[in-house]
Amino acid sequence: MITRLSLSLLCFLISFAACGEQADDADNSCLEVTLTGTQGGPPVVNGLAGAGTLVRYGSVANDCSDILLQFDVGRGTSQSLSELAVSSRQIDAVFLTHMHSDHTEGLAGLLLNRWHFLGGPIDVVCSADAKASKPPPERVMSCANLLTHLADAMIESGEIAQRHAENKKRDPAGPAALVRQQLTALPLPDKPGHVVWESGDVSVTAVGATHIAGSLAYRVDTPAGSVVIGGDAGNSKRSPPRDSSTSETVELLAAGADVLVHSTIHPVFAPGRGSKFPPPVYYRQSNVTDLGAMGRRAGVSHLMLTHLIPSLNTPSHGPFVVPGGPLGADDFESAAREGGFEGTIHVGRDLRTLRLP
């Protein structure tokens, strides 16, 4: 709503004719946000796919499918996309929030499939090499290396050469050759507005976030609405005492957005409550109550909770037992309400979809 309002205002300032065109765009276009995977962290639970969000924008006539953007590519993303009848060749760009495998391990499969079936080049947006803040030992999180070596195992096994021999149209260098690396230099200004990808009416901006080195959060703005993908962001102050567990930069990015998609952890996993979940890992996520408060402050209409820790209806998260027994969607929703969020809450399950307007 706010996007449409501000567009109208902008058009009014430019000219009445442009205003009419933009209003048409807004009326005839749509934005669809689908959680392709809602599993939080490395555990494998109940067939859930790893973290990922598909954002589709386009005309109503084309079912919002002119531009397809995939944010994070956890395990099983290709299967989730297939359930939406979206092929690997249709994705216009991939955006990675950070270099944890629960967000990246489906990328090789997605791009192998695209390579196999002769799909074209694809933009992959992520951060440039980022040094971890606390050496020694010195560590670098490198999306560039991930992308360059994406299918090295299949090259080494001989498969890439074998399949290339069968069809010379396949690039002999393998899936990595399809990737146009769009590496965002760090640090980014805390102030939102840094554009990392654009096409027609769609622009994607990013901010740096605290989780691990090189973490980014993204915002997609379209005439049909706006969505923020917070990833696993947490507060820049890594442990209490602090005002909130949520990210200050993601809050700025989310101001006035229609939808906030964010990873979350339930306070039942807080230190001292019996789960034995590692405190530093708990503290580097946004807990769901704080996320409800942040959503309210940012004025978002829809809060989509994903990457749920613990997963719904399961007695343990990996080796960590859920104190008091399995949690349901109501437990996450009520915790977000405790934070004061009054908009619509969508507790993540795979393929949950929200369409705007």
Ligand SMILES: [Zn+2]
């Ligand atoms: Zn994660």
